[in-house]
Amino acid sequence: MSGANSLSEALELQNQLTQMVSSAGLVLRKWASNCSELLNSIDSDMHLTNTSLNIDNDDTVKTLGILWHPASDVFYFKITPLSFEGTLTKRTLLSTIAKTFDPLGWLSIITIQYKTIMQRLWKQQLKWDERVPTDIKLEWEQLANDVQFVKDIKIPRFLLVDSDNQFHLFGFSDASEKAYAAAIYCRSVSDTGKINVQLIIAKTRVAPLKTVSLPRLELCGAFLLVKLMDFTCKALNYPISQAQFYTDSTIVLSWIGSHASRWKTFVANRVAKIQTLSSATQWHHISGSANPADLATRGVSSSTLLTSIWLCGPKCLHETFPFQTDSSVPTLNDAVPEERGEHQKSFQRQQEISTSNLPTLVRGGMFPCFPNPPLSFPLGVFPFERCPWKETLGLRHVPR
Numbered sequence: 001m002s003g004a005n006s007l008s009e010a011l012e013l014q015n016q017l018t019q020m021v022s023s024a025g026l027v028l029r030k031w032a033s034n035c036s037e038l039l040n041s042i043d044s045d046m047h048l049t050n051t052s053l054n055i056d057n058d059d060t061v062k063t064l065g066i067l068w069h070p071a072s073d074v075f076y077f078k079i080t081p082l083s084f085e086g087t088l089t090k091r092t093l094l095s096t097i098a099k100t101f102d103p104l105g106w107l108s109i110i111t112i113q114y115k116t117i118m119q120r121l122w123k124q125q126l127k128w129d130e131r132v133p134t135d136i137k138l139e140w141e142q143l144a145n146d147v148q149f150v151k152d153i154k155i156p157r158f159l160l161v162d163s164d165n166q167f168h169l170f171g172f173s174d175a176s177e178k179a180y181a182a183a184i185y186c187r188s189v190s191d192t193g194k195i196n197v198q199l200i201i202a203k204t205r206v207a208p209l210k211t212v213s214l215p216r217l218e219l220c221g222a223f224l225l226v227k228l229m230d231f232t233c234k235a236l237n238y239p240i241s242q243a244q245f246y247t248d249s250t251i252v253l254s255w256i257g258s259h260a261s262r263w264k265t266f267v268a269n270r271v272a273k274i275q276t277l278s279s280a281t282q283w284h285h286i287s288g289s290a291n292p293a294d295l296a297t298r299g300v301s302s303s304t305l306l307t308s309i310w311l312c313g314p315k316c317l318h319e320t321f322p323f324q325t326d327s328s329v330p331t332l333n334d335a336v337p338e339e340r341g342e343h344q345k346s347f348q349r350q351q352e353i354s355t356s357n358l359p360t361l362v363r364g365g366m367f368p369c370f371p372n373p374p375l376s377f378p379l380g381v382f383p384f385e386r387c388p389w390k391e392t393l394g395l396r397h398v399p400r
Helices: 007-022 036-040 090-097 108-123 134-152 214-235 250-256 265-277 293-298 342-352 355-362
Strands: 061-063 066-069 074-076 154-156 165-175 179-190 195-206 242-247 283-285 366-368 395-397
Touching: 007 036, 090 108, 108 134, 108 179, 108 195, 108 293, 154 195, 165 214, 165 293, 179 214, 179 293, 195 214, 195 293, 214 242, 214 250, 214 265, 250 265, 250 283
Parallel strands: 165 242, 242 283
Antiparallel strands: 061 066, 066 074, 074 154, 165 179, 179 195, 366 395
């Protein structure tokens, strides 16, 4: 599946693709397009249907389990009813949930509720064909009644305003005690100032069964976001003007804004990876009410999804640059959690000093006071009293 900015580009792409597969003795069939001129250049027996696809009718094409309506050029979903007749077991629940195919996470704020229900069943250690508890059965019935509104969700296929755009990506992450999530939105601006904002991709994860603090879950959400952004940037065949990241956790921003060695292992490992895939200057604060990823951490009904900021992004993205988020970064009154102890930080400082500088430090007749000094160094002219690391490294003067 692909697209082009003009009919001539689309025809050229079609010809190249046809020639490439024909060289291997293959023939491409079942062509579908939202452009009638493109379909007219193809033999009718190569179309998806026997007759030419009329873009004025209600014909739809199923693409990877998602329906595409060529006339309006939008994707939409046709969800199988979540039947709860008969005995509701863990097996029937999982079988029904698997029928919802959402590869890009557009329905994440709905499907996260399915995931949390399955996690609760696993925690209760129910057998596959054992009847689920009454509270879960009632919750599932409510979800089944509400899922009918999914058919009204429309996702535009074309991300840009026109062929000449400023193209920006904005990522949002959040976490709750149940789950953490990441969502990425594109913002395209035409030369005339027209702005288009829409959801590209989203991903959710349920919180681990082992209790994890909320700041750590927020950090997991931020890590999920940078990985998702890296994947998106590589997948999009379009120049990206800039990419920005947003979270409502001031603790996570403090962690990302400092060197990874300052924090304990769990935080340090994830901060190091986040700093590899992004820079601290790309991270910003946003209030919880304006953070669309917040919806994916707790789940909402499909009827609420249609009127929420999930599909179109927060209000600030629809404003002209430079736009402001809803709130400035609050200051932390207490010490930032997950900081290493003093003895750990002292040891870390020793590790951070490059060994290439040691000869310079010891030319004044010094060597580290470790139990088994591996090396000895000649005397030099560097005065011992001027060494700023003599106490930290445990250095002592060696007389001539």
